[in-house]
Amino acid sequence: MPELDQSQLKVSPLGEVSKFLSAHENFKNAFISSSIPQVCKDEPCVLGVDEAGRGPVLGPMVYGIAFCPIESNKELVDLGCADSKELTEEKRDIIFANMNTKESSNSCIGWSVEVISPSVISANMLRRTKYSLNEISMDSAIGLIKRAADEGVNIAEVYVDTVGPPEKYQAKLSNIFPYYKITVAKKADSTYPIVSAASICAKVTRDHALKLWRFPEGLKLSHETYGSGYPGDPDTKRFLSENADLVFGYPNLVRFSWSTAETALNGHAYDVEFDDIDDTKQEYEGEQITKFFKGKTIKGQIKRERHQFFKRRFLGKVEF
Template structure:
């Protein structure tokens, strides 16, 4: 991958409905020298679009490379500056910079389904699982990771303890605002933010909607363009396109107001009521004085098997 256009082309080949991972080749030096790895996300709060988790890694001996690239908290950089830094990580300069990276694009559909399913899977759990999987992927690709720095979700102490249990051989540091403290986390933040920005720019509506990123905005609930999209793009029957996170209250409230009300029949209520037996009744054997005896399985009856001849 040699440019941001190549990044967009790669994203366009993927299904917006599913999660997928994009990553660089592991720099040769990262396979031999001890490396640090940073983890951060972009798009946790928006009602539109994917959440992206990014990791960046480089040798411990070459931390100056991150400063030379201009890595800082992605939120403090302009979009043009973030693009410029990531472009350098994508091109041949990456071989000189010795910085590797990976990003997981987590679809809005996956986020909503995780939060709606019977055994609810919180956004924090989705986030942690993505971070854990990306660290594992980079290590399995051959990078010699020894230190990991993570921008926290939830209490940093609990998150750090969890990662330390999974990766006991790594020095793990989890902190609030890690992207503004550790340059390697800042690099990961840029990977995540730029990937999300370009995923939105090339979003393809399977529903046939003709609309560009400039028309639906950043995806954050406070964005006027996003508000307009949420207000106007409600289908009475199907709700919203898959760009929208249905589980966000912003979308839920609008659907309650403008979409059809769905009533699901309780099938169990239509069935004859049966007396529920206690679990212990299945293990009881009744006596010879007329009480019911537990029925033997057909397998034993056909073979004339009984406890009397079981050990003959």
């Protein structure tokens, strides 16, 4: 990811995650992780990958991984790691807290998440050469796996949840990590408890990051006023239509690269045009043969064009 600027935290309990999220500069990416249990370095481990907050127009997207020894699968099931979409927010918070505080869990399960800020998402998607959300996601997942491996986790099997076509993603991962047994599947979080654990970590972080968002722009808005961030949420819709700034558009909680945000700005803020968004389109630069037929006024005088020196520098006469 081009934007490497990020802050880091090693934590466990939920309270610390919240404290960290509300103190950190929320336009940067952040990295939060648990400590790594010794058994995860000694025994071969399964590692699950999932994301949260891909679709919303507000707040960060969070990528998460969780890992534990292959033998410890039962502990995940005991914790209640099942399809995270079936779980209520409250339930997820409890499981996350137990995962970090219960002796039987924190001795064998480790996790880490990357919080990808809405400004980083927008800036990447709106580059001159587009860096798509899919690429951002994959690079984040790869980064998290690499990081865990670097810190000594004995990874044997990797399970990844995906929304897109699994084959291409699986081929890419197998290429980067040839020694791991890699499985990319749709709805993996309901099939594999370890993916479900990763999903819970990502979702809990995403929910808290959005709830605890402080606006560097000085807006005093609570979570209730902007809602879940999903484009269909009536609170989110109202927030977008009521909080547009004429010049700057929105605070950086909003993903400007979402068409929802763009449409909502229409009529609520000044139109803005960036210079040469499409400067890949090269115009023919040499002299054209048709120039011999034009360039004269009706009386036959030759029209004088401004010298290249001025044209290249976009210099012209000022008229009042």
